[in-house]
Amino acid sequence: MIKRNGMLVVISGPSGVGKGTICKELFKRDLKDVKLSISATTRKPRIGEYEGINYYYKEEHEFDDMQKRGEFLEYAKVYGSYYGTPKKYVETNLNNGISVILEIDIQGAMQIKSNFKEAVFIFIMPPSYGELRKRIIGRATDSDDIINRRLKAALKEVKEVVKYDYVINNDKVDNVADKIICVLNAEKYRTSRCRFDFSKFKEESFD
Amino acid sequence: MIKRNGMLVVISGPSGVGKGTICKELFKRDLKDVKLSISATTRKPRIGEYEGINYYYKEEHEFDDMQKRGEFLEYAKVYGSYYGTPKKYVETNLNNGISVILEIDIQGAMQIKSNFKEAVFIFIMPPSYGELRKRIIGRATDSDDIINRRLKAALKEVKEVVKYDYVINNDKVDNVADKIICVLNAEKYRTSRCRFDFSKFKEESFD
Secondary structure: OEEEOOOEEEEEOOOOOOHHHHHHHHHHHOOOOOOEEEEEEEOOOOOOEOOOOOOOEOHHHHHHHHHHOOOOEEEEEEEOEEEEHHHHHHHHHHHHOOEEEEEOOHHHHHHHHHOOOOOEEEEEEEOOOHHHHHHHHHHHHOOHHHHHHHHHHHHHHHHHHHHHHHEEOOOHHHHHHHHHHHHHHHOOOOOOHHHEOOHOOOOOOOO | EEOOOOEEEEEEEOOOOEEEHHHHHHHHOOOOOEEEOOOOOOOOOOOOOOEEEEEEEEEEHHHHHHOOOOEEEEEEEEOOEEEEEEEHHHHHHHHHEEEEEEOOOOHHHHHHHHHHOOOEEEEOOOEEEEHHHHHHHHHOOOOHHHHHHHHHHHHHHHHHHHHOOOEEEEHHHHHHHHHHHHHHHHHHHHHEEEEEEEHHHHOOOOO
């Protein structure tokens, strides 16, 4: 009686919030019918990385052609390399009832929002200003000036939370993973994600 | 940084689906900051029922006055007695951060929908046509004609699912309770239910 497609789930938040750690934790769990999106990139593979597992590795002209053909849900240039989310991987999985998780920065998330409204947008909120500050300082090997610029950017990014469907406070990584799983489950029960077949609503089972 | 009101949660479904059993199971769990709505009624208290615990017992003219003053979120006449959901009980709790669960038929739910859009609407779906049929027959002490009329009504009611936010299949009562709790938790993380205070987003904790 009830049929469901997979969902595209965007996990995003300010830089330094710990999105990567959360996604790793998430896939340690026993997730049914959920995959992590595989990006295309013009960056060269590092040792231990494999085509179609970590990334789809592309030459710049290939990436360029894909972009021109509208084959990306979003793309961006980061430190001289291009990264993009191929539409096809996402769509194939969703049509097969597999949900796809996309761990992505806020700009990318907003690109997805304009291309793929039915995605679920989850914002990871830093546990505190102090914590965010510590992480940004911890990461940077740069001058105070650059740290301050990053911090200022992160404080601006935090306000983007209102454009998301859900906000989860990054207190402890396993709490966050539990909460994300809860959101994924609840979203499955949303009527807007179900196709109902009332014609079979006779002497048969509903589901 | 993030403040939340309580939510009004409407649990509804076709007659005979087992809403009452599900709500009983729900309140066996350790629910934090959740209460069951208390209705006003013109029906006389039964033995073991108490004012303000099971119902608010009203004379018909009192109920009538309340209704005229717009003090009900919804009301209906059932088997000669009036039943209504007092706005005040719901609003006081929500303002105190307590969520309120309302177990109600589809007509009542639709009244709530027009008075209280921000409520969460959960539809309990019968596990199968056969099961629904069995329950309606099991309940009725009436003629085949009345049973058939009820069954027909229930089949019509099932299609109302599309007006709800969530649909949960009533396979096993404790599964259903788990899923409802999951929905309640996920809804807490919805940005549309949060008030953000970015002014405090300085050297303090976010939450």
